[in-house]
Amino acid sequence: DAGVTQSPTHLIKTRGQQVTLRCSPISGHKSVSWYQQVLGQGPQFIFQYYEKEERGRGNFPDRFSARQFPNYSSELNVNALLLGDSALYLCASSLGYWGQDYEQYFGPGTRLTVT
Amino acid sequence: ELKVEQNPLFLSMQEGKNYTIYCNYSTTSDRLYWYRQDPGKSLESLFVLLSNGAVKQEGRLMASLDTKARLSTLHITAAVHDLSATYFCAVSPASGAGSYQLTFGKGTKLSVIP
Numbered sequence: 495d496a497g498v499t500q501s502p503t504h505l506i507k508t509r510g511q512q513v514t515l516r517c518s519p520i521s522g523h524k525s526v527s528w529y530q531q532v533l534g535q536g537p538q539f540i541f542q543y544y545e546k547e548e549r550g551r552g553n554f555p556d557r558f559s560a561r562q563f564p565n566y567s568s569e570l571n572v573n574a575l576l577l578g579d580s581a582l583y584l585c586a587s588s589l590g591y592w593g594q595d596y597e598q599y600f601g602p603g604t605r606l607t608v609t
Numbered sequence: 610e611l612k613v614e615q616n617p618l619f620l621s622m623q624e625g626k627n628y629t630i631y632c633n634y635s636t637t638s639d640r641l642y643w644y645r646q647d648p649g650k651s652l653e654s655l656f657v658l659l660s661n662g663a664v665k666q667e668g669r670l671m672a673s674l675d676t677k678a679r680l681s682t683l684h685i686t687a688a689v690h691d692l693s694a695t696y697f698c699a700v701s702p703a704s705g706a707g708s709y710q711l712t713f714g715k716g717t718k719l720s721v722i723p
Contacts, residue, residue, distance in 0.1 A: 525709065539710045539711060539712070
């Protein structure tokens with residue numbers, strides 16, 4: 495079975511631009527979470543979606559938004575990019591969003607560089 | 610606010626030696642995760658610890674959880690070069706909606722020297 499997939503792998507953007515990152519969860523998984531990992535730090539939680547609804551939001555500005563589609567794939571959008579948005583963006587999928595389905599599987603990540 | 614502290618942040622050890630990485634967290638939780646990350650790569654799940662006293666072992670790595678002390682340890686036995694990586698612990702809030710929102714420590718960068 496395919497794991498979590500993310501696209502693109504790398505991208506370079508200029509300050510002020512907008513970016514869209516994509517994630518496809520493991521087949522059968524209905525929950526997708528997004529994390530930002532700045533170089534040298536641990537990942538930070540951005541959003542969690544389950545059944546197309548936002549189920550959690552981390553401490554990130556409104557420039558960050560996300561959505562989940564009927565096929566459970568997800569997009570993360572970041573507007574008005576800042577240099578500080580440069581990071582590895584990780585997507586994690588899980589069967590559910592609470593209860594006993596606790597395993598989370600991370601994708602390979604998208605490396606975003608803002609110049 | 611849930612806080613997770615790991616120590617040490619950097620660890621250089623010789624092959625064949627033993628060492629322990631510590632992970633302390635600030636509030637009640639019933640799930641603790643350990644991940645490995647190689648440079649430029651994503652996170653690889655090592656262990657999920659679900660209850661007080663839980664102990665799991667895989668090869669040269671053993672993880673344990675003490676929920677009363679809010680402490681987890683990752684013990685490395687007879688280190689080999691292949692274990693060189695950054696190790697993260699992550700904690701989720703107590704059971705309930707939102708309990709998948711992981712809070713990560715800063716990571717422990719392990720270098721195993723021949």
